[in-house]
Amino acid sequence: MKTFYFFYSKTNTFTPQPFIQMRISVLLFISCLFVTSFVQSQKVSVTYSGYPINGNTKKDSSIAAFLSTYRDSVSKSMNVVIGFSVSGLTKHQPESGLGNFMCDGLKNIGEKVFGQHIDAAFVNYGGVRSYLPKGNITVGNIFELMPFDNIMVLQRVKGDSLLSFLNHIADKNGWPLTGITLAIKDKKAANVLIDGKPISADSTYTIANSDYVANGGDNTNMLKVFPKISKGYLIRDALLAYVKLLTDAGQSIDAKIEKRIVYAN
Amino acid sequence: MPINRRKFLGQTLMAGGSLLASSVIDKSYGEYFAAKDTLTILHTNDVHSRLDSFPMDGSKNAGLGGVAARATIIEQIRKETEHVLLLDAGDIFQGTPYFNIYKGEPEIKAMSMMKYDACTMGNHDFDAGLENFATQLKHANFPVLLCNYDFTNTPMENKSVPYNIFQKGNIKVGVLGVGIELKGLVPDNLYGNTIYKDPIECANKTVDSLKKQGCDMIICLSHLGDKYDSNKVSDEILAKETYHIDLILGGHTHQFFSEPRKYINKNNGDTLVNQVGWAGLQLGRLDYNFERSRKKNLLKANTVLVGGKIEK
Numbered sequence: 140m141k142t143f144y145f146f147y148s149k150t151n152t153f154t155p156q157p158f159i160q161m162r163i164s165v166l167l168f169i170s171c172l173f174v175t176s177f178v179q180s181q182k183v184s185v186t187y188s189g190y191p192i193n194g195n196t197k198k199d200s201s202i203a204a205f206l207s208t209y210r211d212s213v214s215k216s217m218n219v220v221i222g223f224s225v226s227g228l229t230k231h232q233p234e235s236g237l238g239n240f241m242c243d244g245l246k247n248i249g250e251k252v253f254g255q256h257i258d259a260a261f262v263n264y265g266g267v268r269s270y271l272p273k274g275n276i277t278v279g280n281i282f283e284l285m286p287f288d289n290i291m292v293l294q295r296v297k298g299d300s301l302l303s304f305l306n307h308i309a310d311k312n313g314w315p316l317t318g319i320t321l322a323i324k325d326k327k328a329a330n331v332l333i334d335g336k337p338i339s340a341d342s343t344y345t346i347a348n349s350d351y352v353a354n355g356g357d358n359t360n361m362l363k364v365f366p367k368i369s370k371g372y373l374i375r376d377a378l379l380a381y382v383k384l385l386t387d388a389g390q391s392i393d394a395k396i397e398k399r400i401v402y403a404n
Numbered sequence: 405m406p407i408n409r410r411k412f413l414g415q416t417l418m419a420g421g422s423l424l425a426s427s428v429i430d431k432s433y434g435e436y437f438a439a440k441d442t443l444t445i446l447h448t449n450d451v452h453s454r455l456d457s458f459p460m461d462g463s464k465n466a467g468l469g470g471v472a473a474r475a476t477i478i479e480q481i482r483k484e485t486e487h488v489l490l491l492d493a494g495d496i497f498q499g500t501p502y503f504n505i506y507k508g509e510p511e512i513k514a515m516s517m518m519k520y521d522a523c524t525m526g527n528h529d530f531d532a533g534l535e536n537f538a539t540q541l542k543h544a545n546f547p548v549l550l551c552n553y554d555f556t557n558t559p560m561e562n563k564s565v566p567y568n569i570f571q572k573g574n575i576k577v578g579v580l581g582v583g584i585e586l587k588g589l590v591p592d593n594l595y596g597n598t599i600y601k602d603p604i605e606c607a608n609k610t611v612d613s614l615k616k617q618g619c620d621m622i623i624c625l626s627h628l629g630d631k632y633d634s635n636k637v638s639d640e641i642l643a644k645e646t647y648h649i650d651l652i653l654g655g656h657t658h659q660f661f662s663e664p665r666k667y668i669n670k671n672n673g674d675t676l677v678n679q680v681g682w683a684g685l686q687l688g689r690l691d692y693n694f695e696r697s698r699k700k701n702l703l704k705a706n707t708v709l710v711g712g713k714i715e716k
Contacts, residue, residue: 184695187663189687190686190689192686194457198472205514206471210456274461282501282504286453351591354591
């Protein structure tokens, strides 16, 4: 572990007791008259260290006891295994297997829940809160991945507004998405293809987002004007349902990077 | 305290007399300035409901973090040093199923057990609604500091204070808190009538008041984020645009600083900024040693000279 030292001096910042302060001021006054460059000064040195909290640290028994009651009931519902991942999934930009898994899940389950075709589904990058470990996937893993009680909503958006949303995504270095491929060029979306066809400004597309993003969260104001179709269905529930669906089909949770978003420069 | 005129005159004569021999000045000066005051600041940010350590699942942070281990380290430091301030820069809530189920109760209770001195609010502390945050504060034995949110007509009205003053030995420490802009970040319905005010303006006003109350050191808990590509207000901007903040303990951007960052503030002095990542993976520690001494050359106020790097 590293320790860093800082030293800094302050002039007249120390506030001593009035009696001493008076004496100091008198000394200083006379010093100024008789002694050149005699200045009261306070030396402040700062030492820095960061303590990593690791497994070698002994656990405080009273805190551990306090937590155990909460943990027991949390574990009961959260430790249930619902899937398996061969390699594990982590978040990356501009694209990641984890982001692709989440968006594919939203589109797949969303189409069933809403009973209609969805052109594209998104997750804001900041909304991907965790990872999926190698091995067993539990309910708790999905809760940590999507802890928010965000609701899935559909919006029918015009191509030009969708493009401005995609430009925002490009500006933010890429968010997870499905149904669309694009290149990030000069912080803007280029070569945008929806279902393999170039985006059309006048066409209308059905997109799935969290209510957070559809309401302008993460500075997505361009989406706010479009009406939201909601069934009150949680994003997290869609992800849980998708893991179960893949597991029932005998598949592991191992989405790949498919060049949905690439850097053009 | 009114100045005792007679004592004052006596002191003046005494001091004048002592000036006859310069060595006497050094001695009498040294008498009052030999003392050393130490303040240990411990801090966390963006713990995000990480009460347990990360599970042993082969992932990057497996086995790391957890409040029970943190509490041991804090307790150990309290045994070794007298004056400790334990602070949190917000986003206490959200991120593990504990929060989904218990809405922050064990998080706040654990902080109270560890004897946190103060915290500020992060954007995710709004996640279960302001009423919930206010409810969970019933379990807190420490103040929530915010000088730039106006909570009038919200469940948080009168539940936070702009600052708190801590007397730690000879050192009077003023601690204030600033929160991030909510619009576009926190869903409108969650922050309700909360009014976000300019953090720079509010911080300067608060710090001014703390200075007038005689604070020797000023710490700002901030959930603004360390810095951005855009001109969005951040700890970097806060440090440069305020007058008397000695230390900003930040959060929101989940940055692990390898060492505190140093900026020149509006008073031409130095302001340090520190942040310790997230999830309680680290406990930050800054030891301030206040040593009064006589200097022959006038040093610039609050100049931080970066010294040697020491391997622990």
